[in-house]
Every structure is written in C-alpha cells, then in structure tokens.
Amino acid sequence: MADEDERLAAWAxxxxxVDAVWAAARPGPSLDAVAARLASAPRAFLDDRVVLAALAGDVLGGRPLTALAFADDARVRLGASLALWLxxxxxxxEPFTPAIRTGTTALAVDALALRVASVADPLxxxxxxxxxxxxxRTFLLWCGFLPAGEDAATARALLVARDSLARHRELAEAYAEHRHRAEIARRLADARAKEAAARYSTE
Structure with missing residues (x-):
C-alpha cells in the first residue's frame, strides 16, 4: 500500500x-481505435525483462518520464510499456487520427504507469x-485529447464511471463504514449483556 501511495503521490x-486538463483537451482519435491498439500490444512490450529506461528513450526521445523512478515495480513497468506501445x-x-504524438505523450505514459497501474493491473x-x-480514456486525456465524438462533459463522466481509483476508494470507505457499524453493534450488545447481568444479579 505504501508503494501505491508513493506512486499516486508522485502522480498527483x-x-x-485536472480541470484545466479537461478544459484544454481537444478532439482526438477514436476510443475504439486506441483500445484496439492497446489490446494488440506485441510480446516485446509485455516482456518482464524490458528495460523501461531504454524503451522510453527509444520511444519518447529523451523526454522525462517520472515512472522511471518506480521502474523496479512490475506493474509500473508494464503500464508504462503498454502506454509506450501506443x-x-x-x-x-499507422498514426492515429489525429496523431497522438502531437500531444503530451510522456505525461500520458506517466498517467497509465503511476495512476492507473497503481489500482488496476495492466494485464x-x-x-x-x-x-x-x-x-x-486516461491515455487520451493526458495526451490532451477527448475521444472522437465526445465532448468534455461526456468524456469526463464516462472516465469517472470507469475510474478504478475512485472505485477502490469507495470500496475502502464502504468497508470502513461496515466496520464502524459492526463496532457499534458489538458495543451495544456488550452494554445490553452487562445491563442484563446487572439486573440478574440484583434479583
């Protein structure tokens, strides 16, 4: 959990x-095209032995990548590798239409490696x-694009609905609420038992 927190802190x-990122996003490639390309990642980009720094250097041409600081983590490596494949x-x-290389691709790689991979296994x-x-959707957003045919409000709502991090947080909050209720129920039961025992002993 500490590692996830550290990665998410770096991403934050x-x-x-984020509002400014959504406001600046422009119409981009088809979501289906990006998703299909992601699903077709070749074995070389999925290899556990990939050296992320070398791959990032080849693909991004030396642009800085924060994920490299966490390259010893398998999920970060795979998340970054899949983003680099895109x-x-x-x-x-072939290029997407419009080409994603015109966007902020290094930031998009970090988004997948640090934010999404921290809560959803890249596999x-x-x-x-x-x-x-x-x-x-995350990749497109942080490249500076909206999926083709979607406005910012629609794209944002659809990404929020699929956000693993939000789901993870909600599950944690729900679990905490369940624990809280169980603790209250346990304390009430203990109090009733003590009260009953006290009544019994005075009769």
Whole structure:
C-alpha cells in the first residue's frame, strides 16, 4: 500500500489542475481505435525483462518520464510499456487520427504507469473491456485529447464511471463504514449483556 501511495503521490504532483486538463483537451482519435491498439500490444512490450529506461528513450526521445523512478515495480513497468506501445505504434502500425504524438505523450505514459497501474493491473487492460476502456480514456486525456465524438462533459463522466481509483476508494470507505457499524453493534450488545447481568444479579 505504501508503494501505491508513493506512486499516486508522485502522480498527483504531475497531474496538477485536472480541470484545466479537461478544459484544454481537444478532439482526438477514436476510443475504439486506441483500445484496439492497446489490446494488440506485441510480446516485446509485455516482456518482464524490458528495460523501461531504454524503451522510453527509444520511444519518447529523451523526454522525462517520472515512472522511471518506480521502474523496479512490475506493474509500473508494464503500464508504462503498454502506454509506450501506443506511442510507438504510430510508427510501427499507422498514426492515429489525429496523431497522438502531437500531444503530451510522456505525461500520458506517466498517467497509465503511476495512476492507473497503481489500482488496476495492466494485464487487465488487455483482458477486460472496461479496464481497457479506462486505460485508453486516461491515455487520451493526458495526451490532451477527448475521444472522437465526445465532448468534455461526456468524456469526463464516462472516465469517472470507469475510474478504478475512485472505485477502490469507495470500496475502502464502504468497508470502513461496515466496520464502524459492526463496532457499534458489538458495543451495544456488550452494554445490553452487562445491563442484563446487572439486573440478574440484583434479583
């Protein structure tokens, strides 16, 4: 949990004003195209032995990547590698329309590696439609794009609905509430038992 907190703290510093990011986002590629490309990541980008610094250097051309500070974490490595695949695929497959390389791709790589991968296993991005949708939407946003055909309000609502971090927090809050209620019930039961015992002993 401490590692996740550290990664999320690093991401929070990078992310800055999220409202401003949404306000500046412009129409981008089709969500389906990005999700399909993500699902087609080649084995080389999924290899546990990938050296993230080298891959990032090849794909991003030396642009700084905060995720490199956490490259010893397997989920960070895989999350970053999958994001780097989306960037590299414009040369290896074909460009998106519009091309994502015109956006803030390093920030988008960090978003997937530090924010999304901290709460949703990147392998799930390949196997689960909703997690892949979340990853694709997050990537587009932090590249500076909205999915094609969506306005900012719609895109934001759809991403919020799929946000693993929000779900994780809600589950934690729900669990805390359940624990609180159980503790109150236990204390009430103890108080009733003591009261009954006191009544019994005086009779």
């Amino acid at each position: 510093v990078l992310a800055g004003d 960037v590299a695929s414009e040369d290896l497959v 799930d991005w390949l196997a689960d439609d909703e997690r892949r949708d979340e990853a694709a």
